[in-house]
Each structure stands twice: as structure tokens, then as C-alpha cells.
Amino acid sequence: MRKIDLVIVGGGPAGMSAAISAYENGIRDMLIIERDSSLGGILQQCIHNGFGLHTFGEELTGPEYAWRYEEKVRELGIPVMLDTMVLSIDENRKIVATNERDGIFEIEAKAIILAMGCRERPRGALNIAGTRPSGIYSAGMAQKLVNIKGYMPGKNVVILGSGDIGLIMARRMTFEGAKVHAVCELMPYSGGLARNIEQCLNDFGIPLRLSHTVVEIHGKERLEGVTIAKVDERRRPIESTREYIPCDTLLLSVGLIPENELTVGAGIEMSRITNGAVVDQNRRTSAEGIFACGNVLHVHDLVDFVSSEAEIAGRGAADYILGKSERDTKNIEISTDGKVRYTVPQRITNDGDVDVYFRVSDVYRNAILKVCDGERVILQKKKPKFAPGEMESVKLSADMLRGVEKLTLSLEI
Amino acid sequence: MDKRELTCIICPRGCQLSAEASGEEITVSGNLCPRGKTYAINECTNPVRTVTTTARTSDGGVVAVKTASPIPKDKMAECMAIINSCVVKLPVRVGDVILRDVFGAEIVATQNKG
Numbered sequence: 001m002r003k004i005d006l007v008i009v010g011g012g013p014a015g016m017s018a019a020i021s022a023y024e025n026g027i028r029d030m031l032i033i034e035r036d037s038s039l040g041g042i043l044q045q046c047i048h049n050g051f052g053l054h055t056f057g058e059e060l061t062g063p064e065y066a067w068r069y070e071e072k073v074r075e076l077g078i079p080v081m082l083d084t085m086v087l088s089i090d091e092n093r094k095i096v097a098t099n100e101r102d103g104i105f106e107i108e109a110k111a112i113i114l115a116m117g118c119r120e121r122p123r124g125a126l127n128i129a130g131t132r133p134s135g136i137y138s139a140g141m142a143q144k145l146v147n148i149k150g151y152m153p154g155k156n157v158v159i160l161g162s163g164d165i166g167l168i169m170a171r172r173m174t175f176e177g178a179k180v181h182a183v184c185e186l187m188p189y190s191g192g193l194a195r196n197i198e199q200c201l202n203d204f205g206i207p208l209r210l211s212h213t214v215v216e217i218h219g220k221e222r223l224e225g226v227t228i229a230k231v232d233e234r235r236r237p238i239e240s241t242r243e244y245i246p247c248d249t250l251l252l253s254v255g256l257i258p259e260n261e262l263t264v265g266a267g268i269e270m271s272r273i274t275n276g277a278v279v280d281q282n283r284r285t286s287a288e289g290i291f292a293c294g295n296v297l298h299v300h301d302l303v304d305f306v307s308s309e310a311e312i313a314g315r316g317a318a319d320y321i322l323g324k325s326e327r328d329t330k331n332i333e334i335s336t337d338g339k340v341r342y343t344v345p346q347r348i349t350n351d352g353d354v355d356v357y358f359r360v361s362d363v364y365r366n367a368i369l370k371v372c373d374g375e376r377v378i379l380q381k382k383k384p385k386f387a388p389g390e391m392e393s394v395k396l397s398a399d400m401l402r403g404v405e406k407l408t409l410s411l412e413i
Numbered sequence: 414m415d416k417r418e419l420t421c422i423i424c425p426r427g428c429q430l431s432a433e434a435s436g437e438e439i440t441v442s443g444n445l446c447p448r449g450k451t452y453a454i455n456e457c458t459n460p461v462r463t464v465t466t467t468a469r470t471s472d473g474g475v476v477a478v479k480t481a482s483p484i485p486k487d488k489m490a491e492c493m494a495i496i497n498s499c500v501v502k503l504p505v506r507v508g509d510v511i512l513r514d515v516f517g518a519e520i521v522a523t524q525n526k527g
Contacts, residue, residue, distance in 0.1 A: 044524070047465050047466070047467060047477035047479075047523065047524075048465045049463055049465050050425065053425070060523075061465055061523040063477050063523050063524040064507060064523045064524075067507050067525065146467070147475070147477065148475070149475075150469070150473075150474055172466075175464075175466055175489075176466075176493075193425050193427055194420045194429075195420060195422040195424070197420070198419075198422050198427070199422045199462065203486065301425065302425055
């Protein structure tokens with residue numbers, strides 16, 4: 001069986017950044033395994049700009065951002081295996097993978113970094129009533145068709161879900177000559193960035209219908225229209241507000257799910273909130289020598305944050321392989337009050353400063369974030385607005401964490 | 414001139430800006446950085462946008478391109494039409510100039526192909 005110090009599963013932004021970080025921290029015997037035929041992951045189809053302001057201090061498109069990392073991977077001579085699918089990993093870090101050339105093969109790794117990214121929630125997860133015609137796509141699928149394949153999936157479009165991909169696709173379809181009739185959002189607020197509502201909807205006069213959802217799909221062979229309706233505060237459609245919109249295309253931008261089949265298969269402890277692994281400050285999972293980063297761990301808003309999280313995992317894995325990881329000196333579990341929906345990391349196992357990332361579950365105005373050890377407030381931070389669409393972070397210094405046994409993050413309104 | 418409420422599109426923070434004109438002077442508030450001020454003034458005088466799209470390639474596929482600098486916002490549709498009428502010869506590398514002076518901007522490739 002082939003033995004490799006470090007295997008990185010996934011060659012998207014997380015995998016490439018983790019690999020570069022591991023290299024810079026002393027690892028040479030490593031391999032990136034990627035199932036697609038090129039590196040870059042989802043960035044290849046995200047041709048819009050807005051990437052890289054944090055990482056490079058300039059605004060890049062997705063493919064340009066990916067290319068910066070790919071060039072670096074090549075320059076460092078980090079081996080990459082493309083068109084290769086990892087089928088399983090186990091808690092002893094044995095990897096089973098397959099490709100056309102080698103058939104099914106096994107690798108034994110000293111450490112593994114999981115960087116498989118996420119996938120889109122499909123129509124089936126929504127239970128929309130009606131027929132099953134063609135013309136219904138997830139927004140990312142439509143993005144791939146337009147931006148990679150060069151095909152337009154339709155001319156008259158309704159988009160369900162106002163996450164960033166939905167907003168970006170509203171503009172993209174408009175640019176290519178389609179008419180976007182509405183973007184419906186179940187919640188009373190958009191999950192997308194304010195800048196995208198401005199430059200993708202308002203610039204083109206596309207209506208954003210908040211507290212609206214698609215209640216019925218019409219059409220036999222091809223989609224002919226959708227019925228939308230306003231929802232009440234408990235998100236139930238209000239019958240009297242039903243409205244028919246003729247369209248040939250429905251794009252669904254209704255959430256992303258971390259792609260964790262391999263993680264679950266390895267028996268790694270999972271978070272029911274993030275749908276990713278539970279990790280410590282080095283992005284180490286519950287399985288010895290297995291780390292996770294990027295959208296497979298929790299869905300990020302910005303690729304820049306994916307890259308910096310992957311650097312942490314890369315360094316963590318390198319230290320582990322080189323025997324530089326310190327033994328765990330503490331075991332602080334981080335809990336949340338529900339208004340703060342989750343944190344990453346979920347536990348702290350060692351001394352040192354820790355950036356704790358978190359996401360809130362609703363829009364809260366003029367709220368104070370409190371970090372507490374029991375009754376004792378360690379840190380508080382006031383903000384005019386916390387929104388679910390924006391990942392927040394708080395820096396906890398080694399001093400603050402001294403003697404702490406259990407941390408709670410909560411919001412006070 | 415009146416007062417305008419704007420959402421800054423320069424970075425993911427998306428500051429809520431107020432721009433108020435008195436004579437020639439435009440006062441901007443709500444911006445957390447100087448780029449927000451520039452954006453608000455542009456938005457009131459000459460709004461600009463970077464266009465990102467794809468162009469046809471000689472093999473029948475597409476390659477991602479962008480305007481290397483922002484162009485006037487009301488020229489976006491015309492800019493798209495110009496890009497859609499050209500065919501890019503392969504191979505093409507990130508940064509290669511596809512078209513010159515489209516409303517003052519170069520159209521450059523943002524992807525490698527061929």
C-alpha cells in the first residue's frame with residue numbers, strides 16, 4: 001500500500017490553501033486528490049468579481065483567485081491527482097480512491113485534510129407541489145451551464161432563494177438576455193450580501209419578494225409557470241396571496257450542504273448545526289490526524305475566509321505529522337445560546353490565542369455579543385447589526401482563556 | 414440636489430451610505446473606509462461597474478472575461494453585446510487582452526483555456 005505523509009481530499013480553494021500551508025510548515029510528502037479534471041473547485045464557475053479583498057487586497061474573479069493558488073501549488077511542486085474520486089477513509093487514515101488509470105487503490109496517510117466543499121440543496125428537499133417538468137435547476141447548476149458550458153438554460157426566469165448564488169445568477173441571466181421576473185425569499189430578509197442585492201438586483205430593477213415562496217410548479221414537459229405566495233410569520237403560505245408568474249426556468253438557491261459522506265464514514269464526530277465535523281482550534285476532528293477546513297466544515301460567505309481557515313488546518317496537520325503538536329492541555333467546550341447558532345471551532349484544546357468564528361440565527365439589531373465562562377463575562381462586543389448571512393468572529397487571547405473551563409457565546413438584545 | 418441612500422458595493426461589508434449634495438460639494442456619511450466615499454460620489458455623478466461575463470472561444474466553448482476597469486453603468490448592456498459578438502482565439506491565459514477600449518476599458522481573460 002502506498003504511504004504518504006499528508007493527503008488532502010479536494011483541490012478547491014480550501015484544499016489548495018491547506019496544501020500550501022502544510023508545505024510552508026515543513027511537509028513535502030503530500031498529495032492533493034481532486035475529482036474534477038482541474039484544480040479550483042467551484043471558483044472556476046464563479047466568474048464574477050469580489051474575491052480576494054482580504055487575501056490579496058484586490059478584487060479578483062473566482063477563476064483568477066483560484067489561479068493564484070494553482071500557480072503556487074505548481075511552483076512548490078505539490079503533487080496533484082486529478083479525475084480521482086476518494087471512495088472512503090477510515091479512522092486509521094486509510095484512503096480508498098479510484099480513477100480511470102489506476103482502478104481502485106489504497107493510500108495510508110499520516111494525516112488527512114478534508115476539503116471536499118459543499119453541494120446545493122435540491123428541489124426534493126423543499127417539497128414544492130406540482131408537476132416535474134424540465135427547466136428547474138439549482139442556481140449553481142445553471143451557473144455551470146452558462147459560465148462553463150456556454151448554454152443558456154432558459155429565457156424567463158424566477159429564482160427561489162436570495163442567497164448570494166441566487167443573486168449573482170439573477171444578474172448573470174439578465175446579462176445574457178433572459179428576463180428575471182422575481183427573486184423570492186422565504187425569510188423576511190435576504191441571506192445574501194447587501195452589495196449583491198444592490199449590484200445584482202437593484203441595478204437591473206429585479207424585484208426581491210421577501211417572505212414569499214414558490215407553492216406550485218406548472219407545466220408538463222417544460223416549466224410553464226410557478227405560483228408564488230406570501231408566507232406568514234410562521235412561514236406558512238397565505239392562500240389569498242397566490243400569484244401566477246409565467247416562466248420557463250426556475251432556479252433554486254436554497255442553501256448549501258457540506259459534503260461529508262467521507263467524514264461520516266470515518267466515524268468522525270459531527271455537528272448537527274453546521275453539518276460538518278466538530279473541530280478544535282487547529283481544525284482537528286475527533287479522529288486522530290484528520291483535519292477539516294472550508295465549506296465541508298461549515299458554509300462560508302467569502303472564499304478569503306476559506307483560505308485562511310485552510311491555512312490553520314494545513315499548519316495543524318503539518319505540526320501533527322512532524323510531532324510538533326503539543327499534547328492537549330485543556331478541553332474547553334464552546335456552547336451557544338441559539339441566537340448565536342454555532343461556532344467554529346467548537347472546542348479549544350490548547351493554550352494560545354484563538355479566533356472563534358460564529359453565525360447568528362436571525363437578524364439582531366443593536367445587540368451585544370457576550371463571551372462568558374459561567375457567569376463571568378470574558379469579552380463583549382456591540383454591533384449595530386448581526387445577520388445570519390454574515391459570519392462574525394471574535395478574538396480570544398490566551399490570557400482571557402486562562403483557567404476557563406466552559407465558554408458560552410450569547411447575544412443580548 | 415437631494416439626499417441619497419446607497420449601499421456600498423466595493424467590499425462584502427456593504428456599508429449603508431448617505432450622500433448629500435450642497436452646490437458642488439457631495440458629503441458622504443456611513444462609509445467605514447475612503448473607498449466608500451469615492452463610490453458614493455461616483456454613484457451620484459457617474460456610476461460605474463465592472464462587467465464580468467464569458468466570451469465565445471474558437472473551439473465553440475466559452476472563457477471567463479472581465480472589464481479590466483469599471484465602465485459606465487448605463488453601458489453594461491452595450492458592453493455585453495460587444496463581448497458577445499467576438500470570438501476568442503485559443504489558447505488564452507489569465508490577463509490576456511481580448512478587446513481594447515470598450516467604453517474606456519480593456520476586456521481581459523480571467524481564465525486559462527486551450
